[in-house]
Amino acid sequence: MKRVAILISGSGSNMVRLVEEMQDGRIDGRPVLVLSNVEGAPGLRKAEARGVPTATVPHADYPDRAGFEGAIQTVLERAEVDLICLAGFMRILSPEFVAKWEGRLLNIHPSLLPLFKGLHTHRQALEAGVAVHGCTVHGVTAALDDGPILGQAVVPVKPEDTEADLAARVLKQEHKLYPAVLAALCRGDMPKVALLT
Numbered sequence: 001m002k003r004v005a006i007l008i009s010g011s012g013s014n015m016v017r018l019v020e021e022m023q024d025g026r027i028d029g030r031p032v033l034v035l036s037n038v039e040g041a042p043g044l045r046k047a048e049a050r051g052v053p054t055a056t057v058p059h060a061d062y063p064d065r066a067g068f069e070g071a072i073q074t075v076l077e078r079a080e081v082d083l084i085c086l087a088g089f090m091r092i093l094s095p096e097f098v099a100k101w102e103g104r105l106l107n108i109h110p111s112l113l114p115l116f117k118g119l120h121t122h123r124q125a126l127e128a129g130v131a132v133h134g135c136t137v138h139g140v141t142a143a144l145d146d147g148p149i150l151g152q153a154v155v156p157v158k159p160e161d162t163e164a165d166l167a168a169r170v171l172k173q174e175h176k177l178y179p180a181v182l183a184a185l186c187r188g189d190m191p192k193v194a195l196l197t
């Protein structure tokens with residue numbers, strides 16, 4: 001069974017979905033660590049309530065990225081982690097850290113990559129006038145919001161949508177897509193999950 005760490009910075013709703021599916025036995029993985037770079041991130045309490053060990057490594061406590069990532073690496077090794085899921089983790093990881101974990105490091109991004117990398121993806125989608133939008137789970141490589149696509153979920157964009165409407169519609173699909181991709185990976189498959197609504 002894969003030992004899974006989930007890295008968060010905020011509310012942790014994707015993390016909760018991954019933890020629930022593992023704890024209910026629908027994913028052949030075990031949530032061994034939820035790590036946040038933000039002290040008091042709401043997701044930490046949610047993880048504790050589900051009995052998952054948590055750690056906080058505040059990036060501001062370290063003089064540079066290498067120091068911060070060294071501290072994260074120590075915590076991950078101590079928890080004997082096999083696989084890392086980034087889920088709303090708002091720090092860019094260095095090529096050196098990514099190289100250590102390549103093939104075992106996933107991220108969820110709220111757009112249909114390669115469209116709309118970076119921040120404010122729902123605003124970018126509305127401004128571009130696209131008819132469909134969605135989210136992507138991908139393997140992490142040194143380039144930002146890049147790497148092999150392991151799954152995508154598509155939602156419609158409605159004419160009256162605000163950024164918040166679109167974000168909520170996409171997040172609902174994120175909660176289905178991320179567990180589906182992690183389940184496949186934990187079975188030993190190299191997934192290409194497509195969720196079409």
Ligand code: GRF
Nearest residue numbers: 011012013014088108109110
């Ligand atoms: C999600 O939209 C995720 O795609 C993005 O950050 C958000 C995190 O939400 N990277 P949550 O913390 O999982 O609720």
